[in-house]
Amino acid sequence: MAETHAQRLVRKLAEGDQGALGEFYDLFAGLVNGLALRILRDATEAEDVVQEVFVQVWRQASRFDPARGTPEAWLCTMARSRALDRLRRRASRREEPAESAPANVGVPRNEEALAVRKALEGLSPDQRRALELAYYEGLTQSEIAERLGEPLGTIKTRIRTAMIRLRDALAPLQP
C-alpha cells in the first residue's frame, strides 16, 4: 500500500528532519488538543499535553510502525495516556472535578472520525456511559461499577459487549 502523507512525515521525523515537525504539528495539533480537552476539561492543561505529545513524537518517531496503526491512532494513544496521567494527579489534589468545558465541542476530522462517532451512537446509553468512564476518565472496572451503582460482573459484561459491537462496526474501516 502506498505511503500516506502522514506516514511520510513520521518517517521524515524519524530521520531527524526538523522541518517536518512544523507540518506534522499543523496536521495534528487540533486532534491532540481536542482529545486532551475532552479528558481534562481545561484549555491550559490540554495545551501542555499537546506540547508533551509532540516532544514524544519527535523523540520516538523511529519507533512508529505503520503496519500497527495510523499516525492518528498513535497520537490518540499518547494523548489519552498523558491526559489521564494529569487527570489522576489533579484528582489526588482536589475532590471536586472541574467542569469548565462542555463535552463534544470538537469537529470530526475525517470519515474515520465520523465512523467512530456513529459506532458509539450505535451503543445503548448504558454501554456508552460505561465506555466513556473507562476511556475519558480512566476509571477501572471496579471504579466504574461503584460510580454507576452496578455489580462488577454486570459492568464487565456490559463493556465487553460494547467493545465487541465497536470492533464489528470498525473492523471493516480502512484507516
Added chain:
Amino acid sequence: MTPAPADQFAELAPLGALGILDGEDRAAFEAHVGTCAGCRAERDAYDAVVVSRLGLAAGEVAPPASLRPRVVTSTAPGAAPAPPLPSLAWLGFAASLLLAVTSAGALYQRAEARREAESLRAQLSEVQGLALRRGEELAALRQDLAAATVERDQVRLVQDIALGPDARLTPLGGQGPQPGAAARILWSASRRQGILCASGLPPAPEGKAYELWVIAGAAPIPAGVFLSAADGRAVHTVALDEQAARAATFAVTLEPREGSAAPTGPMVLAGQVG
C-alpha cells in the same frame, strides 16, 4: 499460526485493551498474556481496531496560535530554517568579481551573525522550556491556593458565628439509607448564616447531590446542594433567609445534581432545633 485464545482470558482481552482491569483480573491477565500469543493478539487487535481510534470521536479543537512556536521551536530548535542568501545572477562578471572581494568580509560577518543567532535561538528555547515549567508550577499552586482559600473562609465563618450572641448548634442524626451519617449545623439567626459539617455520607451517585432543607413551619425551604468527599465528610455554608432563621428542623435528602424545589429523594440526615 497463533493458537486460539483460552476462553476466560479471551473475555478479558477487550477490557485489557481498554486499560480498565484491576485487582486479580489484571494480575492474572497480564501474567497470561506474557505466555499466550493468541490472547496477546486478541488484546492488540482490540487496541488497534477500537481503543486507539476512540480518541477520534472527541473531535478536533485547534489550540491557540501562540502554542505553535512554543511547541515547534522548543522541541526542535533548528526547525526554523536560516534565511537564504540573495541571488547574484543579475550582476555582470566584473561587478560580481568586485562584489566577491568585498563580500568575503561581509560573508564572514554574516557567518558570525548566524552563529550568534543560533546561540540566541538555543538560549531562547531553553528559556521557553523553563517558562513552561514555571507556568505548570504556577497553575498547580493556584489550584492549591483556591482550595486553601475556601477552607479559610469556612473557618472564618465558624469563628464569626461561634463568637456571636445567638450561636446555636443543632445535631442531625443519620436516617433511612444512611444510618451511620451524622452532622451538626452551627448557625445564627441574627447573622442569617450557618455551616453544616457532616460525616459518614458516602459520595453521592452519578448525577445526584445532597440538599439541605430548613423546615420552619409549612413547606421545607431549600438551602443549597453539596457533595461529600471520598472520606464521607462534607462542609456546606448556608444563607438563612428571614423565614429560615425561625428554623425548627433541619434535614438533608438525596436529590438530582442541580437540586429540587421540594424534597423528592430519600432523607439521610435530620435534626430538630432544641
